[in-house]
Amino acid sequence: MSDSSWSWAAELTSRFLKKPARLQHLMECLPDTMDPGTRRRCQFLLYGIVRHWAFLEAGLDEWVKKRPRVGLRAALLVASFEIMSDLVKGPQIVDHAVRNIGKKYSKSERGLANAVLRKVSARMSERLLVEPTDAAGIAMRYSHPLWLIERWEQQFGLEGALQMAEWNQREPELYALSLKEDVPVAIGETSQWERYSNLTKEAWPAVQEQLDAASIYIQNPGARLAPEMLAKFFVDGRVLDLCAAPGGKSIYLDKFLGEAASEIVALDLPGSRLARLKSNVAQLGSSRIRVVASDVFNLDLESIGSFEAVFLDAPCSNTGVMQRKPDVKWRLKREDSKELAGLQERMLEKASSFVCEKGVLLYSTCSIDGDENEGAIDRFLSSSTGQAFERLESSTSLPWESGHDGSGVCAMRRR
Numbered sequence: 001m002s003d004s005s006w007s008w009a010a011e012l013t014s015r016f017l018k019k020p021a022r023l024q025h026l027m028e029c030l031p032d033t034m035d036p037g038t039r040r041r042c043q044f045l046l047y048g049i050v051r052h053w054a055f056l057e058a059g060l061d062e063w064v065k066k067r068p069r070v071g072l073r074a075a076l077l078v079a080s081f082e083i084m085s086d087l088v089k090g091p092q093i094v095d096h097a098v099r100n101i102g103k104k105y106s107k108s109e110r111g112l113a114n115a116v117l118r119k120v121s122a123r124m125s126e127r128l129l130v131e132p133t134d135a136a137g138i139a140m141r142y143s144h145p146l147w148l149i150e151r152w153e154q155q156f157g158l159e160g161a162l163q164m165a166e167w168n169q170r171e172p173e174l175y176a177l178s179l180k181e182d183v184p185v186a187i188g189e190t191s192q193w194e195r196y197s198n199l200t201k202e203a204w205p206a207v208q209e210q211l212d213a214a215s216i217y218i219q220n221p222g223a224r225l226a227p228e229m230l231a232k233f234f235v236d237g238r239v240l241d242l243c244a245a246p247g248g249k250s251i252y253l254d255k256f257l258g259e260a261a262s263e264i265v266a267l268d269l270p271g272s273r274l275a276r277l278k279s280n281v282a283q284l285g286s287s288r289i290r291v292v293a294s295d296v297f298n299l300d301l302e303s304i305g306s307f308e309a310v311f312l313d314a315p316c317s318n319t320g321v322m323q324r325k326p327d328v329k330w331r332l333k334r335e336d337s338k339e340l341a342g343l344q345e346r347m348l349e350k351a352s353s354f355v356c357e358k359g360v361l362l363y364s365t366c367s368i369d370g371d372e373n374e375g376a377i378d379r380f381l382s383s384s385t386g387q388a389f390e391r392l393e394s395s396t397s398l399p400w401e402s403g404h405d406g407s408g409v410c411a412m413r414r415r
Contacts, residue, residue: 003100004034004038004042005038005039005041005042005045006045006078006096006097006100007100008030008034008038008042009041009042009045009046009049009078010071010074010075010078010100011074012026012027012029012030012042012046013045013046013049013050013074013077013078014070014071014073014074015029016046016049016050016074016327017070017073017074018070020327020330020331021327021331022325022327022331023046023047023050023325023326023327024325026046027039027042027043027046030042036204040204045078045081045082047326048081048084048085049077049078049081050326050327050330051143051168051169051326052081052084052143052169053077053143053330054139054140054143054144055084055127055140055141055142055143056077056080056081056084056143057077058140059080059120059123059124059127060073060076060077060080060116060120062119062123063115063116063119063120064112064116068109068112071104071105072101072105072109072112072113075097075100075101075104075105075113076097076113076116076117078097079093079094079096079097079113079117079120080117080120080124082097083117083120083121083124084124084128087124087125090121090122090124091121093117093121094114094117094118094121097113097117098110098113098114098117101113132162134158135149135150135153135158135161136149138158138161138162138165139165142162142165142166142168142169143169143329144165144168144329145329145330145332147334148319148329148332149161149165151334151369152164152165155369155370156398160398160400163400164368164398164399164400166400167323167399167400168322168323168326168329168399169323170323172323172324173198173200174198174199174200174202174207174218175191175193175196175197175198175199175218175219175220175221175404176188176196176197176199176207176210176216176217176218176219177195177196177216177217177218177219177224177248177251177252178195178196178197178215178216179214179215179216179217179251179255179284180215181255183215184197185197185199185210185215185216186210186215187199187202187206187207187210188200188201188202189201191221192403193221193224193404195224196219196221196224197216199218214283214284214285217248217251217280217284219248219252220321220324220404220405221404221405222320222366222397222399222402222404222405222406222407223248223249223252223405223407224252225364225395225397225407225409226249226311226313226362226364226407226409227249227252227253227256227311228256229362229393229395229409229411230253230309230311230360230362230411231253231256231257232393232411233360233392233393233411233413234257234260234261234308234309234360235260235308236260236261236262236308237260237261237262237307237308237309237356237359238261238262238263238264238265238305238306238307238308238309239253239257239261239263239264239265239307239308239309239310239311240265240267240304240307240309240310240311240351240354241253241264241265241266241267241311241313242267242296242310242311242312242313242347242351243267243268243296243312243313243314243315244266244267244268244277244291244313245268245269245273245274245276245277246273246276246277246280247266247276247277247280247281248280249311249313250264250266250277250281250289251280251281251284251286251289253311254284254286254288254289261288262288263288263290264286264288264289264290265290265292265304265307266281266289266290266291266292267291267292267293267294267296267299268293269293269294269295270293270294274291274293277291278291292304296347296350296351297346297350299350299354301353301354304354305354306354306355306356306359307354307355307356307359308356308359308360309355309359309360309361309362310351310352310354310355310359310360310361310362311362311364312347312348312351312361312362312363312364313364313365313366314343314344314347314348314363314364314365314372314376315340315343315344315347316340316344316365316366316367316369316372317332317336317337317340317367317369317372318332318366318367319332319366319367319368319369319406320365320366320367320368320397320399320405320406320407320408321366321405321406323399323405324405337369337371337372340372341371341372341375341376341379344365344372344376345376345379345380345383348361348363348376348380348386349380349383349385349386351363352380352385352386352388352389352414353385355389355414356414357414358413358414359413359414360392360411360412360413361389361411361412361413361414362409362410362411362412363376363377363380363409363410363412364407364408364409364410365407365408366405366406366407367406367407367408368396368397368398368399368406368407368408369408370396372408373394373396373408373410374394374396374408374410377391377394377410377412381412388414388415389412389413389414389415390412390413390415391410391411391412392411392412392413393410393411394408394409394410394411395408395409395410396408396409397409
Protein backbone atom coordinates (compact mmCIF):
# COMPACT_ATOMS: atom_id res chain seq x y z
CA MET A 1 0.00 0.00 0.00
CA SER A 2 1.46 3.38 -1.01
CA ASP A 3 1.16 6.08 1.65
CA SER A 4 1.05 8.65 -1.16
CA SER A 5 -1.91 7.06 -2.96
CA TRP A 6 -3.69 6.52 0.37
CA SER A 7 -3.19 10.12 1.51
CA TRP A 8 -4.26 11.55 -1.82
CA ALA A 9 -7.34 9.31 -1.92
CA ALA A 10 -8.28 10.61 1.53
CA GLU A 11 -7.73 14.19 0.39
CA LEU A 12 -9.83 13.84 -2.78
CA THR A 13 -12.54 11.97 -0.85
CA SER A 14 -12.62 14.86 1.63
CA ARG A 15 -13.16 17.29 -1.24
CA PHE A 16 -15.95 15.11 -2.60
CA LEU A 17 -17.66 14.97 0.80
CA LYS A 18 -17.64 18.76 0.99
CA LYS A 19 -19.10 19.09 -2.50
CA PRO A 20 -19.80 16.08 -4.78
CA ALA A 21 -17.93 16.75 -8.02
CA ARG A 22 -17.00 14.91 -11.17
CA LEU A 23 -14.36 12.38 -10.20
CA GLN A 24 -12.51 13.03 -13.43
CA HIS A 25 -12.07 16.65 -12.34
CA LEU A 26 -10.89 15.61 -8.87
CA MET A 27 -8.30 13.29 -10.41
CA GLU A 28 -6.88 16.28 -12.30
CA CYS A 29 -5.85 17.68 -8.89
CA LEU A 30 -3.17 15.00 -8.55
CA PRO A 31 0.39 16.22 -9.15
CA ASP A 32 1.78 15.69 -12.65
CA THR A 33 4.87 14.10 -11.11
CA MET A 34 2.88 11.23 -9.57
CA ASP A 35 3.94 7.88 -11.02
CA PRO A 36 1.30 5.91 -12.99
CA GLY A 37 1.03 3.10 -10.43
CA THR A 38 0.32 5.47 -7.55
CA ARG A 39 -2.18 7.37 -9.70
CA ARG A 40 -4.05 4.16 -10.63
CA ARG A 41 -4.22 3.10 -6.97
CA CYS A 42 -5.54 6.50 -5.96
CA GLN A 43 -8.17 6.32 -8.70
CA PHE A 44 -9.19 2.81 -7.61
CA LEU A 45 -9.70 4.00 -4.04
CA LEU A 46 -11.52 7.23 -4.90
CA TYR A 47 -13.91 5.65 -7.41
CA GLY A 48 -14.57 2.69 -5.11
CA ILE A 49 -15.40 4.92 -2.15
CA VAL A 50 -17.83 7.01 -4.18
CA ARG A 51 -19.34 3.89 -5.76
CA HIS A 52 -20.04 2.36 -2.32
CA TRP A 53 -20.47 5.63 -0.39
CA ALA A 54 -23.79 4.97 1.39
CA PHE A 55 -22.85 1.40 2.34
CA LEU A 56 -19.49 2.50 3.76
CA GLU A 57 -21.00 5.45 5.65
CA ALA A 58 -23.60 3.17 7.23
CA GLY A 59 -20.84 0.83 8.39
CA LEU A 60 -19.07 3.70 10.15
CA ASP A 61 -22.26 5.19 11.59
CA GLU A 62 -22.90 1.94 13.50
CA TRP A 63 -20.01 2.78 15.80
CA VAL A 64 -19.95 6.58 16.15
CA LYS A 65 -22.58 8.76 17.81
CA LYS A 66 -21.47 11.84 15.87
CA ARG A 67 -19.69 11.89 12.53
CA PRO A 68 -16.09 13.13 12.85
CA ARG A 69 -14.75 16.11 10.95
CA VAL A 70 -14.62 15.74 7.18
CA GLY A 71 -10.92 14.92 6.81
CA LEU A 72 -11.00 12.11 9.36
CA ARG A 73 -14.29 10.84 7.97
CA ALA A 74 -12.70 10.65 4.52
CA ALA A 75 -9.74 8.68 5.89
CA LEU A 76 -12.11 6.22 7.59
CA LEU A 77 -13.96 5.77 4.30
CA VAL A 78 -10.69 4.99 2.48
CA ALA A 79 -9.85 2.32 5.04
CA SER A 80 -13.41 0.93 5.01
CA PHE A 81 -13.31 0.51 1.24
CA GLU A 82 -9.92 -1.20 1.44
CA ILE A 83 -11.36 -3.63 3.99
CA MET A 84 -14.38 -4.23 1.75
CA SER A 85 -12.03 -4.96 -1.19
CA ASP A 86 -9.75 -7.37 0.70
CA LEU A 87 -11.44 -8.96 3.70
CA VAL A 88 -8.49 -11.26 4.48
CA LYS A 89 -6.14 -8.31 5.06
CA GLY A 90 -8.50 -6.42 7.36
CA PRO A 91 -6.11 -6.23 10.36
CA GLN A 92 -3.17 -5.02 8.23
CA ILE A 93 -5.38 -2.44 6.51
CA VAL A 94 -6.54 -1.11 9.87
CA ASP A 95 -2.95 -0.86 11.16
CA HIS A 96 -1.86 1.03 8.02
CA ALA A 97 -4.83 3.40 8.19
CA VAL A 98 -4.41 4.14 11.90
CA ARG A 99 -0.71 4.86 11.34
CA ASN A 100 -1.55 7.35 8.57
CA ILE A 101 -4.35 8.95 10.59
CA GLY A 102 -2.00 9.33 13.57
CA LYS A 103 0.35 11.46 11.44
CA LYS A 104 -2.33 14.07 10.82
CA TYR A 105 -4.89 13.91 13.62
CA SER A 106 -4.96 14.01 17.43
CA LYS A 107 -4.26 11.09 19.75
CA SER A 108 -7.96 10.77 20.61
CA GLU A 109 -8.92 10.78 16.93
CA ARG A 110 -6.31 8.11 16.27
CA GLY A 111 -7.83 6.03 19.07
CA LEU A 112 -11.33 6.54 17.65
CA ALA A 113 -10.16 5.43 14.20
CA ASN A 114 -8.51 2.32 15.61
CA ALA A 115 -11.63 1.27 17.57
CA VAL A 116 -14.11 2.02 14.78
CA LEU A 117 -12.13 0.41 11.95
CA ARG A 118 -11.59 -2.82 13.88
CA LYS A 119 -15.34 -3.08 14.42
CA VAL A 120 -16.00 -2.23 10.78
CA SER A 121 -13.58 -4.96 9.72
CA ALA A 122 -15.23 -7.53 12.01
CA ARG A 123 -18.70 -6.75 10.61
CA MET A 124 -17.89 -6.31 6.94
CA SER A 125 -18.34 -9.93 5.80
CA GLU A 126 -21.74 -10.17 7.49
CA ARG A 127 -22.95 -6.88 5.97
CA LEU A 128 -21.87 -7.90 2.47
CA LEU A 129 -24.05 -11.02 2.65
CA VAL A 130 -27.27 -9.08 3.26
CA GLU A 131 -29.72 -9.48 0.36
CA PRO A 132 -32.08 -6.51 0.00
CA THR A 133 -35.80 -7.16 -0.44
CA ASP A 134 -37.15 -3.66 -1.08
CA ALA A 135 -36.15 -0.31 -2.59
CA ALA A 136 -34.72 1.03 0.68
CA GLY A 137 -32.60 -2.09 1.13
CA ILE A 138 -31.27 -1.85 -2.44
CA ALA A 139 -30.45 1.84 -1.97
CA MET A 140 -28.42 1.08 1.16
CA ARG A 141 -26.69 -2.16 0.12
CA TYR A 142 -25.80 -0.90 -3.36
CA SER A 143 -25.28 2.77 -2.48
CA HIS A 144 -27.81 4.69 -4.56
CA PRO A 145 -30.19 7.53 -3.65
CA LEU A 146 -33.53 6.02 -2.60
CA TRP A 147 -35.51 8.24 -4.99
CA LEU A 148 -33.50 6.89 -7.93
CA ILE A 149 -34.10 3.25 -6.97
CA GLU A 150 -37.81 4.01 -6.60
CA ARG A 151 -37.85 5.62 -10.05
CA TRP A 152 -36.22 2.55 -11.57
CA GLU A 153 -38.63 0.31 -9.68
CA GLN A 154 -41.51 2.25 -11.24
CA GLN A 155 -40.08 1.85 -14.75
CA PHE A 156 -38.43 -1.59 -14.64
CA GLY A 157 -39.90 -3.32 -11.58
CA LEU A 158 -38.05 -4.14 -8.35
CA GLU A 159 -35.93 -6.84 -10.03
CA GLY A 160 -34.88 -4.41 -12.77
CA ALA A 161 -33.96 -1.78 -10.20
CA LEU A 162 -31.91 -4.37 -8.30
CA GLN A 163 -30.09 -5.53 -11.43
CA MET A 164 -29.31 -1.94 -12.45
CA ALA A 165 -27.95 -1.14 -8.98
CA GLU A 166 -25.84 -4.32 -8.97
CA TRP A 167 -24.49 -3.48 -12.44
CA ASN A 168 -23.42 -0.01 -11.33
CA GLN A 169 -21.39 -1.45 -8.44
CA ARG A 170 -19.17 -3.59 -10.66
CA GLU A 171 -15.73 -2.43 -11.73
CA PRO A 172 -16.11 -1.21 -15.34
CA GLU A 173 -14.27 -3.01 -18.10
CA LEU A 174 -12.09 -1.19 -20.62
CA TYR A 175 -12.85 -1.52 -24.33
CA ALA A 176 -11.21 -0.22 -27.50
CA LEU A 177 -12.58 0.27 -31.00
CA SER A 178 -10.30 -0.70 -33.88
CA LEU A 179 -9.60 2.25 -36.18
CA LYS A 180 -7.95 0.07 -38.83
CA GLU A 181 -10.40 -1.15 -41.46
CA ASP A 182 -10.87 -4.93 -41.33
CA VAL A 183 -8.01 -5.19 -38.81
CA PRO A 184 -8.92 -6.32 -35.26
CA VAL A 185 -7.35 -4.70 -32.21
CA ALA A 186 -3.88 -6.24 -31.80
CA ILE A 187 -4.07 -6.47 -28.00
CA GLY A 188 -6.59 -7.54 -25.38
CA GLU A 189 -9.32 -10.14 -25.61
CA THR A 190 -11.88 -10.47 -28.40
CA SER A 191 -15.30 -9.21 -27.33
CA GLN A 192 -18.79 -10.18 -28.49
CA TRP A 193 -19.02 -6.84 -30.33
CA GLU A 194 -17.39 -6.57 -33.74
CA ARG A 195 -14.41 -4.15 -33.91
CA TYR A 196 -14.17 -3.99 -30.10
CA SER A 197 -11.53 -5.58 -27.89
CA ASN A 198 -11.59 -5.94 -24.09
CA LEU A 199 -8.42 -4.35 -22.69
CA THR A 200 -9.28 -4.72 -18.98
CA LYS A 201 -6.42 -7.13 -18.30
CA GLU A 202 -3.95 -5.47 -20.64
CA ALA A 203 -0.90 -3.62 -19.30
CA TRP A 204 -1.27 0.12 -19.90
CA PRO A 205 2.05 0.61 -21.83
CA ALA A 206 0.73 -1.77 -24.52
CA VAL A 207 -2.55 0.18 -24.67
CA GLN A 208 -0.70 3.49 -24.91
CA GLU A 209 1.40 2.15 -27.78
CA GLN A 210 -1.77 1.35 -29.76
CA LEU A 211 -3.25 4.76 -28.93
CA ASP A 212 -0.10 6.56 -30.09
CA ALA A 213 -0.23 4.62 -33.36
CA ALA A 214 -3.88 5.72 -33.87
CA SER A 215 -4.84 2.05 -34.15
CA ILE A 216 -7.52 2.17 -31.45
CA TYR A 217 -9.94 4.51 -29.73
CA ILE A 218 -11.00 3.87 -26.12
CA GLN A 219 -14.79 3.50 -26.28
CA ASN A 220 -17.51 1.49 -24.58
CA PRO A 221 -19.39 -0.79 -27.05
CA GLY A 222 -22.65 0.92 -26.10
CA ALA A 223 -21.48 3.97 -28.05
CA ARG A 224 -21.86 2.06 -31.32
CA LEU A 225 -25.68 1.77 -31.13
CA ALA A 226 -26.58 5.29 -32.26
CA PRO A 227 -24.14 5.48 -35.22
CA GLU A 228 -25.19 2.02 -36.37
CA MET A 229 -28.87 2.99 -36.30
CA LEU A 230 -28.08 6.14 -38.27
CA ALA A 231 -26.21 4.06 -40.85
CA LYS A 232 -29.34 1.95 -41.47
CA PHE A 233 -31.19 4.94 -42.90
CA PHE A 234 -28.36 7.11 -44.25
CA VAL A 235 -27.63 6.89 -47.98
CA ASP A 236 -25.08 9.59 -48.66
CA GLY A 237 -24.35 13.28 -48.11
CA ARG A 238 -23.35 15.52 -45.21
CA VAL A 239 -23.60 14.61 -41.50
CA LEU A 240 -23.89 17.06 -38.59
CA ASP A 241 -22.78 15.68 -35.23
CA LEU A 242 -24.04 17.97 -32.47
CA CYS A 243 -22.54 17.79 -28.94
CA ALA A 244 -19.68 15.90 -30.61
CA ALA A 245 -16.93 16.01 -27.97
CA PRO A 246 -14.83 14.06 -27.22
CA GLY A 247 -15.22 12.73 -30.77
CA GLY A 248 -16.08 9.05 -30.45
CA LYS A 249 -19.33 9.30 -32.43
CA SER A 250 -17.77 11.26 -35.30
CA ILE A 251 -14.83 8.85 -35.44
CA TYR A 252 -17.16 5.84 -35.50
CA LEU A 253 -19.30 7.45 -38.21
CA ASP A 254 -16.22 8.23 -40.29
CA LYS A 255 -15.17 4.58 -40.16
CA PHE A 256 -18.67 3.12 -40.49
CA LEU A 257 -20.10 5.36 -43.23
CA GLY A 258 -16.90 5.68 -45.22
CA GLU A 259 -17.13 7.47 -48.58
CA ALA A 260 -20.93 7.74 -48.31
CA ALA A 261 -20.36 10.66 -45.91
CA SER A 262 -19.01 13.55 -47.97
CA GLU A 263 -18.46 15.59 -44.80
CA ILE A 264 -18.95 15.14 -41.04
CA VAL A 265 -19.26 18.42 -39.15
CA ALA A 266 -18.41 17.80 -35.49
CA LEU A 267 -19.76 20.63 -33.35
CA ASP A 268 -19.36 21.44 -29.67
CA LEU A 269 -18.99 24.36 -27.29
CA PRO A 270 -15.59 26.10 -27.05
CA GLY A 271 -13.51 24.86 -24.11
CA SER A 272 -11.52 21.89 -22.87
CA ARG A 273 -13.88 19.31 -24.37
CA LEU A 274 -13.52 20.93 -27.80
CA ALA A 275 -9.74 20.80 -27.47
CA ARG A 276 -10.00 17.08 -26.79
CA LEU A 277 -12.32 16.68 -29.80
CA LYS A 278 -9.80 18.44 -32.06
CA SER A 279 -6.95 16.31 -30.71
CA ASN A 280 -8.80 13.03 -31.26
CA VAL A 281 -9.87 13.97 -34.79
CA ALA A 282 -6.36 15.18 -35.67
CA GLN A 283 -4.87 11.90 -34.46
CA LEU A 284 -7.31 10.00 -36.66
CA GLY A 285 -6.23 12.02 -39.68
CA SER A 286 -9.60 12.01 -41.45
CA SER A 287 -10.23 14.67 -44.07
CA ARG A 288 -14.01 14.14 -43.81
CA ILE A 289 -14.38 15.42 -40.22
CA ARG A 290 -14.51 19.20 -39.74
CA VAL A 291 -14.57 20.50 -36.17
CA VAL A 292 -16.71 23.58 -35.47
CA ALA A 293 -16.78 25.53 -32.19
CA SER A 294 -20.27 26.84 -31.50
CA ASP A 295 -23.30 26.71 -29.24
CA VAL A 296 -25.98 24.81 -31.14
CA PHE A 297 -28.50 27.53 -30.30
CA ASN A 298 -26.29 30.14 -31.99
CA LEU A 299 -25.92 28.07 -35.14
CA ASP A 300 -27.93 29.20 -38.18
CA LEU A 301 -28.92 27.37 -41.34
CA GLU A 302 -27.50 30.04 -43.63
CA SER A 303 -23.95 29.69 -42.29
CA ILE A 304 -23.79 25.91 -41.87
CA GLY A 305 -26.25 24.64 -44.48
CA SER A 306 -28.57 21.63 -44.36
CA PHE A 307 -27.58 17.99 -43.85
CA GLU A 308 -28.73 14.59 -45.00
CA ALA A 309 -28.26 13.41 -41.40
CA VAL A 310 -28.20 15.26 -38.08
CA PHE A 311 -27.03 13.40 -34.98
CA LEU A 312 -28.03 14.87 -31.60
CA ASP A 313 -26.45 13.13 -28.61
CA ALA A 314 -28.40 15.21 -26.11
CA PRO A 315 -27.36 16.26 -22.59
CA CYS A 316 -29.00 13.84 -20.18
CA SER A 317 -28.99 12.36 -16.67
CA ASN A 318 -26.18 9.88 -17.59
CA THR A 319 -28.00 7.06 -15.79
CA GLY A 320 -26.75 4.59 -18.41
CA VAL A 321 -23.07 5.22 -17.60
CA MET A 322 -23.09 5.26 -13.79
CA GLN A 323 -20.85 2.20 -13.65
CA ARG A 324 -18.06 4.26 -15.23
CA LYS A 325 -19.10 7.52 -13.55
CA PRO A 326 -20.24 6.67 -10.01
CA ASP A 327 -20.32 10.34 -8.97
CA VAL A 328 -23.35 10.87 -11.24
CA LYS A 329 -25.77 9.17 -8.85
CA TRP A 330 -24.81 11.52 -6.03
CA ARG A 331 -24.85 14.70 -8.14
CA LEU A 332 -28.18 13.92 -9.82
CA LYS A 333 -31.29 15.39 -8.20
CA ARG A 334 -34.92 14.33 -8.55
CA GLU A 335 -35.88 17.78 -9.85
CA ASP A 336 -33.24 17.66 -12.64
CA SER A 337 -35.56 15.64 -14.88
CA LYS A 338 -37.86 18.57 -15.60
CA GLU A 339 -34.99 20.88 -16.53
CA LEU A 340 -33.37 18.19 -18.69
CA ALA A 341 -36.65 17.50 -20.50
CA GLY A 342 -36.97 21.16 -21.42
CA LEU A 343 -33.40 21.34 -22.70
CA GLN A 344 -33.75 18.14 -24.72
CA GLU A 345 -36.94 19.40 -26.37
CA ARG A 346 -35.33 22.72 -27.31
CA MET A 347 -32.27 20.97 -28.72
CA LEU A 348 -34.37 18.55 -30.74
CA GLU A 349 -36.31 21.43 -32.25
CA LYS A 350 -33.08 23.28 -33.12
CA ALA A 351 -31.38 20.16 -34.50
CA SER A 352 -34.36 19.40 -36.73
CA SER A 353 -33.96 22.74 -38.52
CA PHE A 354 -30.72 21.51 -40.15
CA VAL A 355 -32.26 18.32 -41.59
CA CYS A 356 -32.86 18.50 -45.34
CA GLU A 357 -35.91 17.04 -47.09
CA LYS A 358 -36.02 13.24 -46.60
CA GLY A 359 -33.03 13.61 -44.27
CA VAL A 360 -32.53 11.66 -41.03
CA LEU A 361 -32.62 13.10 -37.51
CA LEU A 362 -31.04 10.79 -34.94
CA TYR A 363 -31.58 11.45 -31.23
CA SER A 364 -29.64 9.64 -28.52
CA THR A 365 -28.87 9.81 -24.81
CA CYS A 366 -26.71 7.81 -22.40
CA SER A 367 -29.74 7.53 -20.13
CA ILE A 368 -32.06 4.60 -19.48
CA ASP A 369 -34.88 6.85 -18.29
CA GLY A 370 -38.05 6.56 -20.36
CA ASP A 371 -38.90 10.23 -19.96
CA GLU A 372 -35.60 11.22 -21.59
CA ASN A 373 -35.87 8.70 -24.40
CA GLU A 374 -39.31 7.66 -25.69
CA GLY A 375 -40.93 10.47 -23.71
CA ALA A 376 -38.74 13.13 -25.33
CA ILE A 377 -39.40 11.74 -28.80
CA ASP A 378 -43.15 11.53 -28.23
CA ARG A 379 -43.24 15.17 -27.11
CA PHE A 380 -41.17 16.27 -30.10
CA LEU A 381 -43.24 14.36 -32.68
CA SER A 382 -46.45 15.82 -31.27
CA SER A 383 -45.10 19.39 -31.53
CA SER A 384 -45.69 21.59 -34.56
CA THR A 385 -42.04 21.19 -35.62
CA GLY A 386 -41.98 17.46 -34.98
CA GLN A 387 -45.05 16.77 -37.11
CA ALA A 388 -42.80 17.17 -40.14
CA PHE A 389 -40.96 13.99 -39.05
CA GLU A 390 -41.82 10.28 -38.84
CA ARG A 391 -40.33 7.78 -36.41
CA LEU A 392 -38.26 5.11 -38.16
CA GLU A 393 -36.85 3.08 -35.26
CA SER A 394 -36.13 3.45 -31.57
CA SER A 395 -34.56 1.37 -28.82
CA THR A 396 -33.38 1.52 -25.23
CA SER A 397 -30.36 -0.48 -24.13
CA LEU A 398 -30.39 -1.63 -20.49
CA PRO A 399 -26.88 -2.38 -19.13
CA TRP A 400 -27.79 -5.48 -17.12
CA GLU A 401 -29.17 -7.02 -20.33
CA SER A 402 -26.67 -5.74 -22.92
CA GLY A 403 -23.48 -5.97 -20.88
CA HIS A 404 -22.38 -2.45 -21.81
CA ASP A 405 -23.37 1.18 -21.19
CA GLY A 406 -27.07 1.98 -21.32
CA SER A 407 -28.58 4.37 -23.85
CA GLY A 408 -31.67 5.47 -25.74
CA VAL A 409 -31.69 5.93 -29.53
CA CYS A 410 -34.34 7.04 -32.02
CA ALA A 411 -34.13 7.65 -35.78
CA MET A 412 -36.64 9.95 -37.52
CA ARG A 413 -37.01 11.13 -41.12
CA ARG A 414 -38.26 14.43 -42.44
CA ARG A 415 -41.37 13.72 -44.48
